[in-house]
Amino acid sequence: MADPLPPRGRDIRRELGLRPIINVSGTMTALGASIMVPEAIAAMAAIAPEFVEIDHLQRQASQVVARLTGAEAGFITASCASGIAMAVAGAITGDDLLAVERLPDAPGPRREVLIQVGHMVSYGAPVDQSIRLAGGQVVPVGTVSVALRYHLENAISERTAAAVFVVSHHTVQYGMIGLPEFCAVCRARGVPVIVDAASEYDLTGFLAAGADVAIYSGHKFLGGPTSGVVAGRKALVRAAFLQNRGIGRGMKVGKESIAGVMAALNAWAVRDHAGLRAREQAALDLWAAALSPLPGIAAEIAPDPTGNPLDRLRVRVAPESGFSAAGLAAALAAGDPPVIVRDHEAERGHFYLDPCNLHDGEAEIVARRLAETIRGSNEGRFDAGDRHRGLARLLQWPD
Ligand SMILES: *Cc1c(COP(=O)(O)O)cnc(C)c1O
Numbered sequence: 001m002a003d004p005l006p007p008r009g010r011d012i013r014r015e016l017g018l019r020p021i022i023n024v025s026g027t028m029t030a031l032g033a034s035i036m037v038p039e040a041i042a043a044m045a046a047i048a049p050e051f052v053e054i055d056h057l058q059r060q061a062s063q064v065v066a067r068l069t070g071a072e073a074g075f076i077t078a079s080c081a082s083g084i085a086m087a088v089a090g091a092i093t094g095d096d097l098l099a100v101e102r103l104p105d106a107p108g109p110r111r112e113v114l115i116q117v118g119h120m121v122s123y124g125a126p127v128d129q130s131i132r133l134a135g136g137q138v139v140p141v142g143t144v145s146v147a148l149r150y151h152l153e154n155a156i157s158e159r160t161a162a163a164v165f166v167v168s169h170h171t172v173q174y175g176m177i178g179l180p181e182f183c184a185v186c187r188a189r190g191v192p193v194i195v196d197a198a199s200e201y202d203l204t205g206f207l208a209a210g211a212d213v214a215i216y217s218g219h220k221f222l223g224g225p226t227s228g229v230v231a232g233r234k235a236l237v238r239a240a241f242l243q244n245r246g247i248g249r250g251m252k253v254g255k256e257s258i259a260g261v262m263a264a265l266n267a268w269a270v271r272d273h274a275g276l277r278a279r280e281q282a283a284l285d286l287w288a289a290a291l292s293p294l295p296g297i298a299a300e301i302a303p304d305p306t307g308n309p310l311d312r313l314r315v316r317v318a319p320e321s322g323f324s325a326a327g328l329a330a331a332l333a334a335g336d337p338p339v340i341v342r343d344h345e346a347e348r349g350h351f352y353l354d355p356c357n358l359h360d361g362e363a364e365i366v367a368r369r370l371a372e373t374i375r376g377s378n379e380g381r382f383d384a385g386d387r388h389r390g391l392a393r394l395l396q397w398p399d
Contacts, residue, residue, distance in 0.1 A: 021333075022362050025342045026354040027199065029124055033219035033226060035357055036260070037271075040224045043263035044256040052255050058241065064262045068269060069214065070204045071231035075241045076218065076258045080198035081123070081130050082251035083215035083228035083240070084164065087194045088113055089134035089247055090239030091162035100246040104135035112139045114155050114163040114191070116147045116182075118172030127166055127196060134247060136161065146175045149185060156189045166196045167206065169305040183210030192236055201308045203231075203268075212236055218257070221308070221356070224264030225257040276356075277309060283355035283363035284313050290367035294374050296321030302352060312342065313353040319382075321374055325349050327383035331373050339369050347384075 013020050027034045058075045065074025077083045091113075092106050093099035099107035113136035120128055120140065128138045139160075142151040152163075163186050165179055177185075179195070186193045192212040199220050200206070206214040213236050218227030230240055244252070284301060291299045296318040304310045317325040326346040332339040342352035355363065 019338050021338045021340050022366060023340055023357045024353045024355065024366055025340045025357075026352075027217075027220040027357065029219075031340060033217075034221070034223050035359070036219075036225060037223035037264055037267050039263040039267040040260040044225060044260040047255050047259040050255075054255065054258075057255060057258050061258055061262050062237075064265050065229055065231045068203050068265050069207060069229075069231040071207055071214070071237070072234040073237040074229060074231040075237060076253050076261050077228040077230060077248065078251040078253045078257075079219075079226060080196065080215050080217040080228040081125060081127075082248065082253075083230040084127065084130040084194065084196055085134045085251065086240040086243040086248050087213045087215060087230060087232075087236065088131050088136045088162055088164070089243045090236055090241075091192050091194070092135055093242070093246075094239050095235075095242060097242065097245065100242050103243075103247050104133060106135040109159050110161045111135055112137050112157070112159045113161055114139045114141050114152065114186075115166070116141045116152075116171075116176050117144050118142070118147060118176045119164070119166035121166060121168055121170035123168070123170060123198065127164070131164060134243075142176070144172060147177050149177065149181060152177055152182065152185050153189075156186070156191055160189075160191050162192050162194055164194050164196065165211065167200050167306055168196070168198070173305055179206060179209045179211065192233075194232075198228075199308070200306060201310070207232065213240070218261035218264060222261065222264045222268055224261035227253055227257045227261045229261060229265070273309070279358075280310065280355040283358060283366075284311060284353070286363050286367050287313050287353055287370065290371050291315065294321065294371065296323075297374065310354075310356055312355070314350050315341075315353060316350045318349070322381050323374065324382045324384065325351050327381045328373065330383045331381070332369060335369055335373055337365065337369075339366055 011020060023031050025031060061076050062073045065071060077086055089103055092111050113131045115138060117140045131138050139155050141147055141155045165182055183193050187210060195206045195211040195214045197206050197214045198217040201221050213232030216229040218224035218229055230237060288299045291297050298316040299313050302312045302314040317323050317328050329341045329343040329346055329351050332341055342354050
C-alpha cells in the first residue's frame with residue numbers, strides 16, 4: 001500500500017509531473033540539494049520585485065560572509081564550482097581587468113595550479129575542469145595514495161598561480177598532505193591556497209588553518225538557494241569578484257540568490273544545531289530498529305568522513321536478504337513513495353541512509369518502506385548497479 005505523504009500543503013511536484021521522492025541520499029544537486037530554510041525563502045521573495053545595486057548588495061554580502069567565516073571579505077556566486085573557477089581566475093589575473101576579459105587565455109606564465117592527485121575528484125563534474133575553465137593549468141601533486149611535502153615543494157615554481165585543496169568524502173582519505181602543512185608550504189613560497197569546502201559545516205576552520213580562500217555551497221548544509229560562498233583575503237576575493245566581468249558572467253548569480261544565501265548564513269548562526277542533531281539521531285535509531293529483524297541486513301552508524309557533525313546509517317546488504325545493495329537501492333527508488341538512498345558505494349555491498357534532509361513524518365515512511373521492500377517481492381533484486389544504464393538514459397534526454 002502506498003504511504004500517504006505527510007501534509008505540507010500543496011506539493012508542486014505533482015503539478016509538475018514529478019515523483020514525490022524522499023531524499024535519504026544527502027545534499028545532492030541531482031535531487032535539488034537541500035530543504036531551503038524559511039528565512040532564505042522569505043528574503044528571496046522580498047527582493048524579487050525590487051531593483052538593487054548588485055555590487056552594493058555583494059558588499060553587504062561580504063560583511064555577512066566575513067562575520068560568519070572570519071574572512072576579510074567574501075561574495076556570492078552561482079555555485080561552489082563557479083567559486084573555484086573564479087578564485088583560480090582571480091589568482092591568475094589579479095585586478096587586471098583586461099586580463100579578466102581575456103581569460104581563459106592567461107596573461108602570462110603564472111597559470112599553473114597545484115592539486116594533490118587524491119583530491120582530483122568529481123562532484124558531478126571534475127574539479128580540475130573548474131581550474132582549466134579559468135585558464136589554469138593543472139599540476140597534479142604526489143600520487144593517488146601518497147603525497148608528501150617534497151612533492152608539493154618541488155611542484156611550486158615561478159609559474160605557480162595557486163594551489164587548490166579539496167575537503168570532501170570523495171577525496172582519498174589517507175596519505176595526503178593535511179591542510180595546515182599544505183598551507184605552510186604554499187605560504188612560504190607566496191602561493192595562495194584555495195579550499196573547496198563545498199559540503200563542510202565548519203565555516204571558520206579552513207581559513208584559520210591558513211587557507212587564503214575557502215568556498216562553500218550555499219545550497220548544501222546552509223539551506224540556501226543554489227549559490228556559492230567565496231570567503232578569504234580581501235585582495236584575492238576582490239580579484240575573484242572581478243571575474244563577473246569575464247568568465248564569471250556565465251556563472252551569474254541574481255539578487256534573489258544573494259539575498260537568500262545572506263539570510264541562510266544569518267539563520268545558520270542562530271540555528272538550533274543540537275536540536276537538529278537529536279532529530280537526525282532519532283531517524284537513525286528508527287531505521288536501525290526497523291532493519292534489525294531483517295535477515296541479511298546489518299546496519300551501523302557511520303560518522304561523516306570529513307568530520308561534519310552528521311552521522312549516517314550504513315546498511316550492509318548480504319544475499320540472504322534476497323537483494324544486492326544496488327538492487328535494494330533500486331527497489332526503494334522504484335517504490336511508492338520513491339526513497340532515494342546514498343548508493344555511491346553500492347558495489348561494495350552497502351548503501352547509506354542520510355537523515356539531514358527530512359520533512360516531518362518522512363523518517364517513519366522510510367522505515368516502513370525499508371521493511372516492506374525487503375519483505376516484499378520485487379524485480380531486479382540482484383541488480384548489479386550498472387551505472388552505464390543511467391548514462392544511457394541521460395543520453396536519451398529529453399526523451
Ligand atoms: C558539491 C560539491 C561541489 C560542487 O558544489 P556546487 O555548489 O554544487 O557547485 C564542489 N566540491 C565538493 C567537495 C562538493 O561536495
